[in-house]
Amino acid sequence: MLLKLVPENTFIKFINFRKFAYVFSLMMIVAAFGLYFSKGLNFGIDFEGGIMVEIGTEEVADIGKIRSTLSELDLGDVKVQEFGDPKDVLIRLEYQEGMTVDQVVEKVREVLPDAIEGEISYRRTETVGSTVSEELISDGIMAVILAIGAVLIYIWLRFEWQFGMGAVIALVHDVILTIGMFSLTGLEFNLSTIAAILTIVGYSLNDTVVVYDRIRENLKKFRKKPMPELLNLSINDTLSRTVMTSLTTLIALASLFFLGGEGIHGFSAAMIWGIFVGTYSSIFIAAPILLWVELRRDEPDTSPEAGVDVIPPQKGS
Amino acid sequence: MLDFPRWKVVLITLVALFGVVSAAPNFLSDEQLNSLPDFLPKKQLTLGLDLQGGVHLLMEVDLTEVRQEKLISKRGDIRDALRAASIPQRSAIRGDNIVINLTKPEQADQALDVLDDTVEMLGGSALTGGGVPDIEYLKQENGAIIVSLTEDGLIKRGNDVITQSIEVLRRRIDGMGTTEPNIQKQGEGRILIQVPGFDDPQKLKNIIGKTAKLSFQLVNSAMGSQDRVPPGYERLPMAESERVPGLPDSLVVSKRKILTGENLKEAGLGYDQDNRPVVSFRFDNFGGKRFADVTRKNVNRRFAIILDGEIISAPNIQSPILGGSGIITGNFTVESASELGLLLSAGALPARLTVVEERTVGPDLGSDNIEAGKIAAIIGLLAVMVYIVLSYGMFGMVANFALIINISLIFGLLSTLGATLTMPGVAGIVLTIGMAVDANVLIFERVREEFRKGKKALSALDTGYDKAFSTIIDANVTTFIAALILFQFGTGPIKGFAVTLAIGVATSMFTAVSFSRMIISAWAVRKRPTVLKI
Numbered sequence: 001m002l003l004k005l006v007p008e009n010t011f012i013k014f015i016n017f018r019k020f021a022y023v024f025s026l027m028m029i030v031a032a033f034g035l036y037f038s039k040g041l042n043f044g045i046d047f048e049g050g051i052m053v054e055i056g057t058e059e060v061a062d063i064g065k066i067r068s069t070l071s072e073l074d075l076g077d078v079k080v081q082e083f084g085d086p087k088d089v090l091i092r093l094e095y096q097e098g099m100t101v102d103q104v105v106e107k108v109r110e111v112l113p114d115a116i117e118g119e120i121s122y123r124r125t126e127t128v129g130s131t132v133s134e135e136l137i138s139d140g141i142m143a144v145i146l147a148i149g150a151v152l153i154y155i156w157l158r159f160e161w162q163f164g165m166g167a168v169i170a171l172v173h174d175v176i177l178t179i180g181m182f183s184l185t186g187l188e189f190n191l192s193t194i195a196a197i198l199t200i201v202g203y204s205l206n207d208t209v210v211v212y213d214r215i216r217e218n219l220k221k222f223r224k225k226p227m228p229e230l231l232n233l234s235i236n237d238t239l240s241r242t243v244m245t246s247l248t249t250l251i252a253l254a255s256l257f258f259l260g261g262e263g264i265h266g267f268s269a270a271m272i273w274g275i276f277v278g279t280y281s282s283i284f285i286a287a288p289i290l291l292w293v294e295l296r297r298d299e300p301d302t303s304p305e306a307g308v309d310v311i312p313p314q315k316g317s
Numbered sequence: 318m319l320d321f322p323r324w325k326v327v328l329i330t331l332v333a334l335f336g337v338v339s340a341a342p343n344f345l346s347d348e349q350l351n352s353l354p355d356f357l358p359k360k361q362l363t364l365g366l367d368l369q370g371g372v373h374l375l376m377e378v379d380l381t382e383v384r385q386e387k388l389i390s391k392r393g394d395i396r397d398a399l400r401a402a403s404i405p406q407r408s409a410i411r412g413d414n415i416v417i418n419l420t421k422p423e424q425a426d427q428a429l430d431v432l433d434d435t436v437e438m439l440g441g442s443a444l445t446g447g448g449v450p451d452i453e454y455l456k457q458e459n460g461a462i463i464v465s466l467t468e469d470g471l472i473k474r475g476n477d478v479i480t481q482s483i484e485v486l487r488r489r490i491d492g493m494g495t496t497e498p499n500i501q502k503q504g505e506g507r508i509l510i511q512v513p514g515f516d517d518p519q520k521l522k523n524i525i526g527k528t529a530k531l532s533f534q535l536v537n538s539a540m541g542s543q544d545r546v547p548p549g550y551e552r553l554p555m556a557e558s559e560r561v562p563g564l565p566d567s568l569v570v571s572k573r574k575i576l577t578g579e580n581l582k583e584a585g586l587g588y589d590q591d592n593r594p595v596v597s598f599r600f601d602n603f604g605g606k607r608f609a610d611v612t613r614k615n616v617n618r619r620f621a622i623i624l625d626g627e628i629i630s631a632p633n634i635q636s637p638i639l640g641g642s643g644i645i646t647g648n649f650t651v652e653s654a655s656e657l658g659l660l661l662s663a664g665a666l667p668a669r670l671t672v673v674e675e676r677t678v679g680p681d682l683g684s685d686n687i688e689a690g691k692i693a694a695i696i697g698l699l700a701v702m703v704y705i706v707l708s709y710g711m712f713g714m715v716a717n718f719a720l721i722i723n724i725s726l727i728f729g730l731l732s733t734l735g736a737t738l739t740m741p742g743v744a745g746i747v748l749t750i751g752m753a754v755d756a757n758v759l760i761f762e763r764v765r766e767e768f769r770k771g772k773k774a775l776s777a778l779d780t781g782y783d784k785a786f787s788t789i790i791d792a793n794v795t796t797f798i799a800a801l802i803l804f805q806f807g808t809g810p811i812k813g814f815a816v817t818l819a820i821g822v823a824t825s826m827f828t829a830v831s832f833s834r835m836i837i838s839a840w841a842v843r844k845r846p847t848v849l850k851i
Contacts, residue, residue, distance in 0.1 A: 002850070003707040008769065056681065101675065102519060123682040125518070129673040132375065143806035150798045158791055192741055195803060195811045199748065199818065202799030206752075206792040210759065213788040241762040244708065245755040248701045252751030255697030256744055261689030263367070264744050271748065 005247070006240040014235045014283055015228045015291070021284035025173060032180025039183050044190030045126055047140075049133040051093040051104055052126045058118035060086040069115040073107055084262030088123070101127045140194040144175060147201050159212060162293040167208045170286035174204045174277045181273050187266045196270035203249070203271075204278030207242060208286040214238050215290065231287050246279045321838055329831045333722045336824075339729030360732045364513070365739030365813055368687050370680035371513035372521050376670040378482060378506045380475050383668045387466060387474060388415060391452060394435050395464065402431045415464040422460035429456065432464070439473045449473055475506055478667045483508060488663035489524050508670065518677045528625050528669055529660040531578030533608075536619040536631055540569035549573075556627040558648045568628055570621045575611050580604030584661035586654045587644055594654040596645040598661060605641025613637040624657075690743035697747050698724070705754055709761050710850050712837070716757040719833040723753050726824040727817065734816075741814035749821030755792070756829030760785040765851045774846045782834055789826060797822045 045052050066089060067080040079092035096104050105125060112120055128136070148171055156164040178197055182189050214234040222230055250272060257268035339358045342350055350359050366373050392408055392415050399406050404427060405420040419428055438448035451470035455463045479502050490498045490512065499511040512521060537550055542565040546552050554567045580600050587597030600608055611620075612634050622630040622645050630647045649657070702720065706713040727746060731738060764781030772780060800822065803815035 002710050003704075054682070101672065102522065121679060121681055122677075123679045124677060126676040127672075127674065131377075132674045139806045143802050146806075147799050147802045150802065151795055154795060154798060191807070191811055192744075192814075195741055195807065195814050198799045198803050199796075202796035202818075203752070205795040205799075206755070209791045209795055210788055213791055217784075237766065238762075240765075241758050244758045244762070245752070248704060248754050248758070249748070249751035251700045251704060252697040252747050255700060256693045256747045258693075259689060259696055260693035260744065260747070261686055261740075263686055263689075263740050267741065267744055 004240075006243050010236045010239055011232070012236060012239070013232050015231050015288050017284065018288035018291075021288070025281075025285060028180065029173065029176050032176050032183070035180050035183035039186075041179070041183050041189040042186045044188045045092070045128045045133070046190040047133050047137050049095050049128050049130040051095065051101055052124070053091045053093075053105065053108060053122065054083060054124040055089050055091070055112070055116075056121040056123050057087050057089065057116050059116075061089045061116060063089065065115045066091070066112070069111050070108065073111060075104065075107070084265065088262070095127075095130060136191065140191070143194060144197060144201070147198055148172065148175075151201070151205055155209070155212075159216060162290060163212050163216075165293065166286045166289040167205060167212070169289055170208055170281040171201055171204060173281050173285055174200055174274065177277050178270060178274055182270070185269070187269055190266070192264065192267040193270055196267045196274065199271060200274030200278055203274060204281060207245075207278055207282040210238050210241065211235055211282050211287055215287065227291055231290060235283055235287055242279060242283070246275055250275055321835055325831075326835060329835050332726070332827065333832055336722055336726035336729040339733050340725040340727075343728055343732060358733070360735070362728065362732050362738045363735065364683075364687070365737045365742065366511055366513055366676070366683075367678050367740045368683050368690075368738065368743075369513050370515075370678045370683035371511065372515050372518045373674075373676040374510045374518070374521065374525070374672055375503065375674035376508045376510065376525070377673045378475070378478055378508065379669040379671065380471070380478075380506055383474060383478055384413065384466060384471060387451075387471075388413070391415065391435075391464070391466070395432065398431050398435050399428060402427065404428050404431065413465060417462040417464065419460060419462070425456055425460060425462070428462060429454070432462070439470050472505075479506065479508060481667045482670065485664050485666050486510065486525055489659060490521075492659040492663060493520075493524060507673070514680070518675060522672065523656060524659065526670065526672070527660055528666045529578065529663070530625055530665045531581070531661055532623045533575040533577075534570040534573065534621050534623060535575065535611075535615060536621050537569045537571060538619055541565075542567060544569070553621070553623060553626060553628050555631075556624070556629045556647075559629060568621060568631060570623070570628075575620065576600070576604050576607060578661055578665050580607075581661055585658035586651065589644060589646060593646070594649045594651045595647075596649065596654050596658045596661065597642065598645065598658075599642040602641075608641065608643075609637060609639045612639075686740050690740060690747075694743060694747050694750070698750050701750055701754065705757075712761050712764075712851050715833050715836050715840075716754055716761070716829075718836065719757060719828040720750065720753055722832055723821075723824050723828040724750065726828070727820050730820050730824070731817065736816050737813055738817075739813035741811060742817045745814045745817030745821060749818065749825060752796070753821060753825035753828070756785075756789045756825055757833055759788055759792070760829060760833075761851055764849065768849045768851065774849045775841060777849060778837065778841055782830075786830065789830065793822050793826050 061082075063080050063082060067078060070078045070080065070091065070093075075096060076094040079090075081090050081092075082088065083090040091108065093104060093108070109122075148168055151171065152164045152168045155167050175197055178200060179189075181187075182193065187193075211234060214237050215231060218225070218230050218234050218237075222233075225233070253268050253272050253275065256264060257272060260268060339360070341357075342359050342361050345353075350361075353359065388410050392410060395415065395417070396406075396408060399417075404424050406417050406428070407420070408415055408417045410416075417428070419425060432454050435452070437451045439451050440448040449469040450467055451474070452464050453467050454465070457463060483500050483502065486508065487498070487500050490500070490510070497513070499509070499513075501509050503509040510521075510525065515521065540546070540550070546569055549572055550569050551572050552567050552569050555565075560566055580603060582599045582601045582604075584596055584598040587595050589595050599605075616634050616636060619631050619633050621628045622632075630645050632646065645657075698720075702717045705716050705720075709716060724746070727749065730736075731742075736742075760781055763785040764777050767780045767784075768774065768777035797819060800815045800819035804812055804819065807815055
């Protein structure tokens with residue numbers, strides 16, 4: 001007996017939930033913006049500039065002691081946090097005006113043995129200057145915008161422009177909610193987050209395209225079916241696949257999240273969230289949005305239930 | 318669907334075989350690799366800095382300094398040319414321009430003609446001409462002539478500086494004897510240096526951070542530390558390590574350089590008669606002759622050895638130095654002497670470099686990352702495979718077989734292309750494991766649907782593959798676009814992720830559309846099934 005998570009013949013009226021979905025999504029978007037402007041993002045040094053040192057200790061490290069020892073150095077804001085493991089500590093320092101990075105790191109290395117027993121291994125040090133971090137930000141934003149633009153063009157070429165609009169609205173929705181999630185959880189927002197967002201863009205689109213593809217096919221097949229019904233049918237047709245692919249991807253990502261190490265925690269967290277949001281948006285946002293715009297069917301269809309008014313061409317126009 | 322021409326079967330099998338064979342070296346130890354016959358590929362994936370530890374430095378070339386130096390030398394050239402043409406004038410550097418005031422304003426046209434001859438065409442060849450002019454000039458209403466550097470010329474000059482710097486850096490880092498460094502130009506005015514398996518950024522920065530401009534200049538010993546410096550001379554500080562209490566912290570030296578670092582043929586660690594470490598050097602032919610000449614004429618005077626504007630040694634000339642070689646003494650350790658020797662023999666950087674980004678990963682973290690990545694990939698893969706078999710039965714097994722071929726192809730292509738595997742790259746592979754089955758899922762779901770609608774088994778298979786195809790294309794092209802843009806805009810590890818993602822998309826399409834299809838059609842042809850257990 002084969003495992004089937006989605007029953008063979010579903011007919012869930014997804015489209016009828018669209019008002020709820022719109023309100024829900026709108027609230028989420030407002031919440032995401034609210035979080036972004038009030039709480040902000042926990043930018044990594046990629047985007048904020050600064051100095052980061054990751055150290056490994058032999059015994060469980062006393063974060064408070066490290067913090068107080070380092071703050072005596074008078075280096076401004078010092079952030080000390082555990083990094084996945086109580087013997088792994090991440091130290092963030094501000095970029096110091098008038099001091100080279102080496103001088104700062106040297107100072108840190110001098111005092112750390114006061115706060116930590118036993119051997120300290122320097123696992124990683126990173127510094128990013130402010131000009132570079134500004135460029136990384138603008139490059140990151142540029143990449144996301146370009147990706148969305150390129151996708152709009154591709155879908156427009158392959159489908160109709162209405163599909164392109166729908167897909168892009170869904171994508172922007174996903175990107176905003178992902179940024180909101182980062183603001184809410186305080187996960188570090190860095191270069192790999194941008195990579196994750198772009199992958200979410202690709203994934204969510206993948207999902208949307210599969211549904212759209214079926215809508216296009218059904219548009220040709222059922223010329224007289226009312227649009228809401230046709231959209232519902234298409235979503236249900238592809239539902240089993242949508243769930244299956246989301247699950248296999250989630251399985252792989254869960255493995256990455258739990259076993260892949262601290263370094264890609266943020267990346268896999270973003271991706272897992274993105275799979276949920278992307279799947280949701282392709283069903284509840286991207287598809288119903290097609291109701292707003294008139295989709296061209298292959299032949300003029302004047303039957304009342306088609307829900308499309310066809311105006312005969314006027315002379316001289 | 319069922320109709321598979323023989324050439325197609327051969328082609329698909331060959332591609333799959335290529336994947337397995339080219340991926341294999343990554344799973345073998347070095348000894349096993351060496352015992353393989355030569356015709357088999359032996360290329361392994363290069364591990365990124367985050368996986369094997371190492372130093373990543375982004376250096377910025379100080380182009381304002383390049384501009385200033387160019388202005389100074391250009392002003393000298395123009396002054397000489399005007400003097401030769403008997404046009405008296407006074408000139409000064411104001412901001413980014415040279416301002417020339419002619420003593421006799423009526424000579425303006427003549428002066429412009431002379432200026433015309435000082436214009437250098439950069440990047441052009443002697444035979445064909447061309448290139449970009451380095452300066453442009455403008456006569457002002459008050460009779461002054463404003464000379465400015467052209468934007469194109471500066472860009473050209475900046476590029477030359479970068480190319481030369483990369484040369485010098487490569488010589489210096491190679492001299493340290495570490496594993497293959499990666500040194501390349503990045504954007505405008507930046508150089509990226511990656512040295513894998515090297516965890517002492519301080520040492521690396523000591524080596525690459527110094528401009529290492531060396532010169533030999535005569536000391537004017539008559540000048541005390543308070544005296545005004547006469548024209549043609551300059552006061553330079555002693556290097557910190559060479560300061561001795563009771564002796565002056567600076568010396569006045571002639572601006573004329575007897576020789577510069579360019580005249581050195583080689584330099585390295587040596588020892589003086591008391592067995593203290595020194596830097597020994599040898600001049601080239603011209604340098605040797607000139608040094609002999611100058612020392613012969615200046616016995617009992619001091620000359621200064623100046624590195625990056627600081628005096629590192631100011632010995633007395635006891636007798637003419639004729640052999641074309643010498644030593645630099647000072648408070649050196651074995652390490653600092655060999656470091657300076659390396660810097661001098663690699664040559665000076667044409668401009669100052671500053672570190673704008675630095676990432677160092679210790680070797681422990683690197684191996685931890687690999688270990689975690691491996692486990693995550695294996696567990697993820699197994700879990701996905703189990704789930705697929707549970708869902709699609711025999712078809713799921715085919716999909717899993719295709720998935721393994723797919724992963725081999727990703728590894729094989731990455732190894733063959735010489736790509737670098739980074740931690741985000743591992744994430745990309747794990748993600749592909751999840752997404753790669755999508756193409757097969759699309760097909761199987763479609764087949765399932767067609768069969769349920771009452772189509773015969775074979776015809777359901779046929780339609781399933783057919784109809785799923787265009788969906789697969791559309792769905793994958795979009796992911797591919799995202800990967801391409803990531804590649805274009807990403808740096809370092811992100812690029813690695815983009816490459817694995819893009820390759821993963823391509824190979825998963827191949828395995829689903831060709832490989833699994835071939836197996837299923839072979840099965841269908843033989844068994845002629847009437848019922849599909851899907």
